[in-house]
Each structure stands twice: as structure tokens, then as C-alpha cells.
Amino acid sequence: MDMVRLDSPPELTMPIGEAMFSQRATRRLDPDRPVSDAQLQIILNAASKAPSGGNTQPARCLVIRDRDAIHEFGKLYFEAWWAKRRDAYGWTSKADIPEDSVYRLPALLADEMVNAPTIILVYSEPSGVAASSTFPGVQNLLLAARALGLGSVLTTLHPQVMERVNAMFEVPEAMEFHCCIPIGYPRGKFGPTSRRPTSATTSWNRWGQPPPW
Numbered sequence: 197m198d199m200v201r202l203d204s205p206p207e208l209t210m211p212i213g214e215a216m217f218s219q220r221a222t223r224r225l226d227p228d229r230p231v232s233d234a235q236l237q238i239i240l241n242a243a244s245k246a247p248s249g250g251n252t253q254p255a256r257c258l259v260i261r262d263r264d265a266i267h268e269f270g271k272l273y274f275e276a277w278w279a280k281r282r283d284a285y286g287w288t289s290k291a292d293i294p295e296d297s298v299y300r301l302p303a304l305l306a307d308e309m310v311n312a313p314t315i316i317l318v319y320s321e322p323s324g325v326a327a328s329s330t331f332p333g334v335q336n337l338l339l340a341a342r343a344l345g346l347g348s349v350l351t352t353l354h355p356q357v358m359e360r361v362n363a364m365f366e367v368p369e370a371m372e373f374h375c376c377i378p379i380g381y382p383r384g385k386f387g388p389t390s391r392r393p394t395s396a397t398t399s400w401n402r403w404g405q406p407p408p409w
């Protein structure tokens with residue numbers, strides 16, 4: 197396969213620190229504000245620049261732009277989301293989700309996926325390093341979207357729908373599915389993320405020994 201050298205596109209001017217520290221799961225996407233093909237090309241080029249085991253570059257992205265296809269896929273996403281909650285917690289409707297559950301917002305995304313402006317499904321070609329070799333590219337993709345002012349969220353599917361999803365888009369059987377990422381302009385405001393302090397998640401020289409901060 198031919199390789200290409202790509203320069204950083206002039207559109208990606210957001211400082212990397214700002215992109216990393218403000219990127220977050222954006223589930224409310226504006227269905228009326230389209231994402232352009234040029235923006236998607238920048239995002240996918242950024243993903244392609246990520247490292248992979250032995251530079252094998254096994255990741256393959258399926259970009260869903262067709263409105264009817266997004267609508268059909270969105271219904272399968274909804275089914276998949278609820279299948280995961282059924283398996284994990286026995287929930288079958290929103291009434292089962294506790295008031296303070298972190299799953300309240302993801303449940304809304306399950307409703308809204310039908311209206312996502314664009315959806316990217318990330319697969320990989322068969323390879324010994326496939327799954328882990330898609331991770332850096334996916335993170336580049338999320339950060340590039342953020343730098344362009346676009347919202348995104350990494351989500352997964354459920355085995356219950358995979359055959360139908362793959363049939364819908366004629367995905368070859370050998371491809372391994374990794375994640376589903378809706379992308380669009382954020383609807384409404386979104387605040388900062390909160391994370392565990394690295395002083396609590398980092399060991400220094402020996403497991404359990406705290407870092408110097």
C-alpha cells in the first residue's frame with residue numbers, strides 16, 4: 197500500500213494542551229449544523245498519524261454520512277445500548293436507571309444517535325496487535341474533532357446487533373469492530389471534566405509509593 201506524508205493542516209491551531217484538557221464526552225449534538233467532508237478528512241488524517249504496533253496501521257474507519265443510514269444505525273445503537281444495560285444491570289427502561297446514575301446521559305445518547313450529523317465506526321483488519329493499535333488513532337480523532345470545535349463521544353455496541361450493523365454497511369467478515377463515535381457541533385454548553393488526581397493514580401518507583409506532587 198502507498199504511504200503518504202501529511203503536514204499539519206492550518207485548521208488545527210488549538211494548542212494541544214487546550215484540546216486535551218477540554219475534550220470530553222459530548223452527547224448532545226446539533227442535528228442541524230452539518231460537519232463538512234473537509235473537517236472529516238482532517239480528523240481522519242489526524243487519526244492516521246497515530247502510532248500502531250510495527251506501524252501495521254490496521255485501523256479502518258467507516259464514516260456514515262447518509263441520513264437514512266444514520267437513522268437506521270441509530271435504531272440498532274439504541275437496541276445495543278439497552279442490551280448492554282440489560283446484561284449488566286437488568287434494566288429495560290429509563291425508569292430502571294437510578295436518579296444519580298452515570299448512565300442517565302448515555303441513555304439520552306441512545307435516543308439521539310438517530311440524529312447524529314456523522315458517525316464513525318472504527319474497525320481493524322486482522323492483525324496480532326489490532327485492538328490496542330487502534331487506541332492512539334481514536335484518541336487523535338477525538339482531539340482533532342475537539343480542535344475543530346466539534347463534539348464527539350467514544351461508544352461501543354453489543355454483539356446482539358453486530359451482524360446487522362455489518363450487513364447494513366457490507367463490512368467484510370474479517371473486520372474487527374472497536375468503537376462507534378458520533379461527531380457534530382455541540383448543542384448547548386459543556387463544562388470541564390473532572391478526573392481522579394494523578395497523585396492518587398500514580399506510583400513512583402515502587403507500587404503504592406506516591407509521586408512527589
Ligand SMILES: Cc1cc2nc3c(=O)[nH]c(=O)nc-3n(C[C@H](O)[C@H](O)[C@H](O)COP(=O)(O)O)c2cc1C
Nearest residue numbers: 219220221222223301302305349350351352389390
Ligand atoms: C471504552 C469506552 C466506552 C464508552 N462507552 C460509552 C457508551 O456506550 N455510551 C456513552 O454514552 N459513552 C461511552 N463512553 C464515554 C464515557 O462515558 C466518557 O468518556 C466518560 O464518562 C468521561 O466523560 P467526560 O470526558 O465527559 O468526563 C465510553 C468511553 C470509553 C473510553
